Amino acid sequence: MAWWRRERVRRAHPLRSARARAALVGAALLVGTSAALPGHPALAAGIPSSYAFAPDARPVTGATSPTDAPPLAPGATYKSSLPSSGEIYYSLDLDATSDTYISVTAVPPPGDVPANDGIKVAVEDTEGHSCSSESKTFGLVGSARPIAVWAAREVSGSRPRCKSAGTYRVIVKRVARADSAPGAWDLELFTTSEPPLKQTGATSAPEAWNSATPDPLTGESVRRAGGSGFASAATVGQGLWSSDIKPGQSLFYKVPLDWGRQLYATAELGDSSSGDRNVSSALAVALYNPARGLVDDASTGYQGRRRAVELDPLPPVAYENRYAIPDGTSNVRFAGAYYLVVHLAAEVAEKYGEGPLGLTLSVQVEGTAQPGPEYAGKPEPEGVFEVSAGDRAAAAGGAVGGDGDDAAMTVLAVSGIGAGTVVLVVLGVWAVVARRRVGAW
Structure with a gap:
């Protein structure tokens, strides 16, 4: 190729x-x-x-106890931080019909990270019954990078305790070893709410689909940062x-x-x-x-x-x-x-x-x-x-x-930087560049 x-x-x-x-x-x-x-x-x-x-991420500080957990609104994005040990808590006030997903992106500082270091995210009801949990580690590529993990409260799921309206806990913690790097990690939290269907359809996944890899693409690439x-x-x-x-x-x-x-x-x-x-x-x-x-x-x-x-x-x-x-x-x-x-x-x-x-x-x-x-x-x-x-x-x-x-x-x-002067300068430069290049085109 x-x-x-x-x-x-x-x-x-x-x-x-x-x-x-x-x-x-x-x-x-x-x-x-x-x-x-x-x-x-x-x-x-x-x-x-x-x-x-x-740019619209709201600052929020995770609590060290579930009773003080700050609320997260479905559809919003937040910026927070995660300490090197211990759990932090957030809360979600949910209805009895929509599925809600919370994705947490961990951003460790530059440097090496152990393969089995990472984060775990869980959603529970107020009595501590699990709705879902997921974890992710850095794996063999042992350099710090953003990794995202999600968890959910699914009304359509198989856990009956998670189908009622009310307050739910979001729990985030490090999946860390004793030799994991100390210090806090930045977090970006993204919450999504999915309404129910107007009419219930199939409740099983498609049994067959084309899993064959297509022929490789050829030709020139388009530059895109x-x-x-x-x-x-x-x-x-x-x-x-x-x-x-x-x-x-x-x-x-x-x-x-x-x-x-x-x-x-x-x-x-x-x-x-x-x-x-x-x-x-x-x-x-x-x-x-x-x-x-x-x-x-x-x-x-x-x-x-x-x-x-x-x-x-x-x-x-x-x-x-x-x-x-x-x-x-x-x-x-x-x-x-x-x-x-x-x-x-x-x-x-x-x-x-x-x-x-x-x-x-x-x-x-x-x-x-x-x-x-x-x-x-x-x-x-x-x-x-x-x-x-x-x-x-x-x-x-x-x-x-x-x-x-x-x-x-x-x-x-x-972004709102600058003022009218910046706009005038930009327009002036634009005009000069255009005239010069049109003349040479």
């Missing part, structure tokens, strides 16, 4: 070129805007950014997408999936000119559903030559998948944005230097889009379990998220 040997070269109108957009951003930042752009630290420094929390968090994930769709990734860095992408659509994804590291030493677990890829529940993850080593890691084939998106036993099938239960998170282990820098390596994502979306289930209400946040026209346009190569030029323009427009 001849993947991404050359970047795609497009002849663009000067006002739409990446260089012109970059000039505008640079001019604006020079006019007294020394503050970093919120939620996009990669724009303020030319180094791999840390996790970019959602990844985001630094779920909220800033860059949108991708069918095709090959290339970027650079540095050791210790995590890149976030999202793939809009309609009901009935099926995702196949592969990530590949390019060749290195710095040797052929072995890193046993270098590249990690994880896939999360729209509620940020883990669907699948995989990792691979690296020896200086092109190396790919492929996620397992997934079933078509269907409401009934929730009745399957394997998580890889059960968690493909919603339409919406599915998140690909790619991490390059910090250890790679010890053997190949701090410089970036080429990364290519192969994304294939099969199947025919189908009507979704009829909900008896609206999910929270609204639109989380659907694909909009804007999502489809972005996946096809239109407006994108991430920490690239388009994201920079978006953040500049909405």
Whole structure:
């Protein structure tokens, strides 16, 4: 396969070129805007950014006892922290009809982490009866990176004590050993509410679906920088997408999936000119559903030559998948944005230097889009379990998220930095750039 040997070269109108957009951003930042752009630290420094929390994340402090647990609202995003030992508590006030999901993204500080260190998230009723719990460890790729774990209160589930309205506890703790690194981890909490169906349908998962991997994609890749968090994930769709990734860095992408659509994804590291030493677990890829529940993850080593890691084939998106036993099938239960998170282990820098390596994502979306289930209400946040026209346009190569030029323009427009002077300067630079480039076009 001849993947991404050359970047795609497009002849663009000067006002739409990446260089012109970059000039505008640079001019604006020079006019007294020394503050970093919120939620996009990669724009303020030319180094791999840390996790970019959602700009609307609300600060909340987890309690050390369930009686003091602060409430979380379905549909909202929060920023918190997790101590190195002990449990912390939050609460959810829930009705008797909706399923509610809580996803917790742990963000440890840079450095090595033990393979079996990680986090556990649980939902319980006020009497301590478990509704669900999940845990996740860092595994063989022993470098610090964001990992997300979800738990749920499912009215449609098999636990009768969790079907009534009332207050429920969310419990978060470290899955730590004695030699785990001390210190607190940052957390991002994302809550999602799914209403019941208007009419009850099938209560078993589809028994058969096409699990054959399609033929590999060929041709040139499209350049697309990844985001630094779920909220800033860059949108991708069918095709090959290339970027650079540095050791210790995590890149976030999202793939809009309609009901009935099926995702196949592969990530590949390019060749290195710095040797052929072995890193046993270098590249990690994880896939999360729209509620940020883990669907699948995989990792691979690296020896200086092109190396790919492929996620397992997934079933078509269907409401009934929730009745399957394997998580890889059960968690493909919603339409919406599915998140690909790619991490390059910090250890790679010890053997190949701090410089970036080429990364290519192969994304294939099969199947025919189908009507979704009829909900008896609206999910929270609204639109989380659907694909909009804007999502489809972005996946096809239109407006994108991430920490690239388009994201920079978006953040500049909405972040509120600067004043009328900045706007005038930006417009002036835009006009000058346009006139000069039109004259040479």
